[in-house]
Amino acid sequence: MLALKKSRAALLQYPAPYSATRMSSTSQHSPGLVIVGGGPSGLMAAETARALGLEVDLYEAKGSVGRKFLIAGKGGMNLTHGEPRPAFDQRYGQRAGELGRWLDDFDADALRCWARSLGVETFVGSSGRVFPSDLKAAPLLRGWVHRLRESGVRFHVHHRWLGWRDDGALRFASPDGERFVHAPATVLALGGGSWPQLGSDGAWQTLLAERGVDVAPLQPSNCGFDVGWSAYLSSHHAGAPLKPVVAYWRDASGRLQSRQGECVITQTGIEGSLIYALSADLRHAIAQQGHAVLELDLAPDRTLDRLCRDLAKPRGHRSFTEHLRRQAGVTGVKTALLHEILEPAQRLDAAAIARTIKRLPLRLQRPRPLAEAISSAGGVRLESMDDALMLSAMPGVFCAGEMLDWEAPTGGYLLTACFASGYRAGRGAAAWLQRRSR
Numbered sequence: 256m257l258a259l260k261k262s263r264a265a266l267l268q269y270p271a272p273y274s275a276t277r278m279s280s281t282s283q284h285s286p287g288l289v290i291v292g293g294g295p296s297g298l299m300a301a302e303t304a305r306a307l308g309l310e311v312d313l314y315e316a317k318g319s320v321g322r323k324f325l326i327a328g329k330g331g332m333n334l335t336h337g338e339p340r341p342a343f344d345q346r347y348g349q350r351a352g353e354l355g356r357w358l359d360d361f362d363a364d365a366l367r368c369w370a371r372s373l374g375v376e377t378f379v380g381s382s383g384r385v386f387p388s389d390l391k392a393a394p395l396l397r398g399w400v401h402r403l404r405e406s407g408v409r410f411h412v413h414h415r416w417l418g419w420r421d422d423g424a425l426r427f428a429s430p431d432g433e434r435f436v437h438a439p440a441t442v443l444a445l446g447g448g449s450w451p452q453l454g455s456d457g458a459w460q461t462l463l464a465e466r467g468v469d470v471a472p473l474q475p476s477n478c479g480f481d482v483g484w485s486a487y488l489s490s491h492h493a494g495a496p497l498k499p500v501v502a503y504w505r506d507a508s509g510r511l512q513s514r515q516g517e518c519v520i521t522q523t524g525i526e527g528s529l530i531y532a533l534s535a536d537l538r539h540a541i542a543q544q545g546h547a548v549l550e551l552d553l554a555p556d557r558t559l560d561r562l563c564r565d566l567a568k569p570r571g572h573r574s575f576t577e578h579l580r581r582q583a584g585v586t587g588v589k590t591a592l593l594h595e596i597l598e599p600a601q602r603l604d605a606a607a608i609a610r611t612i613k614r615l616p617l618r619l620q621r622p623r624p625l626a627e628a629i630s631s632a633g634g635v636r637l638e639s640m641d642d643a644l645m646l647s648a649m650p651g652v653f654c655a656g657e658m659l660d661w662e663a664p665t666g667g668y669l670l671t672a673c674f675a676s677g678y679r680a681g682r683g684a685a686a687w688l689q690r691r692s693r
């Protein structure tokens with residue numbers, strides 16, 4: 256409750272007026288902060304540090320910032336989630352404790368207030384997800400970059416960070432050749448490894464590991480999985496939605512879990528919001544056992560008894576497909592899946608059909624590649640940094656965003672953590688520089 260009150264206080268103040276919150280002694284000749292990576296976490300670190308009086312230079316490999324943020328807004332920008340805390344924190348699984356501390360300073364309400372400060376109102380959709388009123392990311396990003404420029408943040412696009420020179424200077428590949436930048440403090444906000452065409456390709460993993468930073472290898476999160484369909488199913492039903500269905504699976508501690516939602520059959524397997532939400536557990540099972548078992552209830556609104564009774568009615572000359580349609584309400588891709596799973600003899604057994612409709616077993620072979628995933632798991636281990644997100648192995652170097660080792664389902668939890676960690680790293684860097692300049 257105390258944390259909630261604190262975060263509401265932060266919300267009312269956010270974004271703090273620059274003049275009021277700048278560190279008084281550093282407003283003119285403050286030491287500089289270099290931010291590498293212009294995604295939401297890097298931009299938030301820049302905004303926070305600038306508001307605290309630092310000179311801020313932001314370097315970005317691509318020709319513009321926030322490309323993944325813009326893509327995230329394509330199907331309706333899902334900025335955060337209306338779920339109250341502490342349930343909100345639990346979406347970060349094993350990292351709920353650490354993420355909860357970041358959210359104490361900058362939570363979903365603070366994020367909505369930040370959007371409002373850019374003239375963008377938000378609303379809570381029926382699923383609890385929070386969207387900008389126009390559902391778009393572009394106006395938000397445009398207004399934000401404009402405000403950052405006005406405040407004095409200097410942007411350097413087409414600058415790809417390559418690591419450090421022996422004397423500690425940051426190395427950048429730029430259109431004018433290699434550039435070296437000495438930074439009193441640095442925030443790395445380089446993103447994970449999904450959708451690398453948007454800029455975050457995970458190349459930083461080696462650069463940090465070489466410097467003694469503990470990095471958990473990046474893995475796909477919020478991703479699809481390969482099942483290995485027959486040629487018929489993939490050629491005739493790829494792209495078909497499965498809705499509504501209930502998924503049954505075992506979590507990392509072996510407990511049976513279930514969840515209703517929607518998914519989509521792909522050429523090689525299955526994806527969609529329901530599958531993304533289970534991806535951490537499914538990935539874990541595959542790592543442990545070489546495969547994961549996912550069971551789908553294709554007819555959540557009918558009981559097993561009713562299906563057994565109805566499917567036992569005489570079929571006459573009707574085909575298996577027609578019998579399923581009439582007696583179980585099962586059609587289209589659901590029928591194709593039953594064809595895929597049931598042996599010919601089982602198609603004559605009403606009880607076996609009914610059981611399979613209620614628990615269609617799918618053997619998931621592997622997650623789809625990281626490049627296709629919505630987000631990454633793994634990254635810089637939180638144990639290798641202090642509470643302000645500074646690397647223990649590299650004093651003065653902070654990290655933020657998806658490059659840190661946490662994961663969360665879609666629904667706004669990803670962006671919220673990116674913003675919250677950017678806020679924390681920006682403040683941490685400002686405090687560290689101030690301590691050093693005393």
Ligand SMILES: Cc1cc2nc3c(=O)[nH]c(=O)nc-3n(C[C@H](O)[C@H](O)[C@H](O)COP(=O)(O)OP(=O)(O)OC[C@H]3O[C@@H](n4cnc5c(N)ncnc54)[C@H](O)[C@@H]3O)c2cc1C
Nearest residue numbers: 292294295296316327333416446454455656657667669670
């Ligand atoms: C299709 C899609 C939809 C999504 N939808 C949502 C959603 O609705 N809600 C939600 O919460 N999340 C969503 N996400 C996830 C969200 O967009 C990311 O979690 C978030 O953008 C990560 O922010 P970040 O700042 O950590 O990294 P990024 O946004 O990846 O930014 C990292 C930046 O660093 C730059 N960079 C990388 N390496 C270098 C280098 N060597 N030198 C210089 N610059 C470098 C990159 O070019 C990039 O601009 C979605 C993701 C995808 C792919």
